Amino acid sequence: MAEKALQCDRCAIRNGAVCSALNDGELEELNKIARRRTVPAGQVIMSDSEPAEFFANIVSGVVKLTKTLSDGRQQIVGLQFPPDFLGRAYRSSYPFFAEAANEVMLCCFPRESFERLLNISPELEHRLFENTLDELDSAREWMLLLGRKSAEEKVASFVHMIARRSASIGCSQAAQPRFAQFDLPLTRADIADFLGLTIETVSRQITRLKTRGLIEIHSNREIVVPDMQALAAIADQGAPETN
Amino acid sequence: MAEKALQCDRCAIRNGAVCSALNDGELEELNKIARRRTVPAGQVIMSDSEPAEFFANIVSGVVKLTKTLSDGRQQIVGLQFPPDFLGRAYRSSYPFFAEAANEVMLCCFPRESFERLLNISPELEHRLFENTLDELDSAREWMLLLGRKSAEEKVASFVHMIARRSASIGCSQAAQPRFAQFDLPLTRADIADFLGLTIETVSRQITRLKTRGLIEIHSNREIVVPDMQALAAIADQGAPETN
């Protein structure tokens, strides 16, 4: 929960984050109110019950958005990576939980100050709008997965998505690399909650992908995908012949 | 596909639609470019492949947004009712299909003209932003349903949602009426595609709800819910004791 002020111009997510919609003066304004904060894995960042008192950029780590039924069944309804934005403009309440999937570094802005900035900068609002449209697109993509894909396709889709997003965060390689190596930011339980499956089914399907040579596993979290296209073929359509 | 000009001030959805964000001058502008159009059930309104040349308000009827896997499995990723807005600002392509679920009446605006209006009216953009946030919320609500609810809970949730939305369209009753009567705007096949189930399962669960006295069915489409709260209890949490 350490907090400290920071210089925006040396920020790791300077280019991708919503701040890039601001001009120099506005950015300086933002710089004044911004505070970095580290959140340990598992901790709730924003919740259903209490109004969110701040907005934030994700600097590092992964944040999961979860919803829960009254008997405890849980579903992850969104995953956010750097440099994603956290919090909802114009809405005081949050219809789900935002929780750190692993250790997360945030760049936080007090609600009031940020909204003041939002009022004077149409570009900033526009940027948030674009963000929301992207979130809506991926939510719908995920609805297709949840409603219509088999367990195997779900897990393959998940690994494929993480591989793509991890690549875009780390050293920017070619647009469509054939090979990928990365760490899973989620536990098996989280993956299950994301895919609408059980832990056991996720584990079995990961083993199956490994057996088939589609992925290699080094330390449970560390994954290598030797052929992204082969993985995508399983993820996006009916399971091809296994021969 | 009949088209005709129209007076906004006598429009059925005048109050709820995005147009209500406009001032008199802007509304007059919109009035000039608006054209009504009737779309028969089943017809595609906007598609993945071709860029959408217009935006539209839904005046009456229901529009389904669908996504399809390469082997034909389909998922409905959104349902839009009057006075919802159709089309995406700032995006030329549409990552899914918009299709008329039943006969739909649209109020269409040519893309270019509407975007010009969007540029001069921050209120309009803001309104679209709010809309998008609402869509995102319901998409996430639906992810919870798709990933974690049983067939019975899914169908109950669906009927409950339609009941609520139908009530808010027709004669505005009390905020939370105990009783509801309405027509299902979707076929069983559409309901199945919406819930991530098969037609047969949907049919069986509807029969089960009827047997249990939670709904009454008159003409396959016409539904009566005698006790909305009882239905909500099944929809939103683990199935209660059946006694």
Added chain:
DNA sequence: CGCGGTGTTGAAGGCATTCAATTGTTGTGG
């Protein structure tokens, strides 16, 4: 070394699907 958290593996069972047949509904032309 033992313990808790995390992940894997096995066997049995259940819920939704699949396949198949029948019934009900709608619209059209004789």
Added chain:
DNA sequence: CCACAACAATTGAATGCCTTCAACACCGCG
């Protein structure tokens, strides 16, 4: 008005995928 076709919905029986329950393996850590 009725026959008929085409579509929509229901119902039944069997299969299968994923879950559930249970036991065990792995790993970091005090």
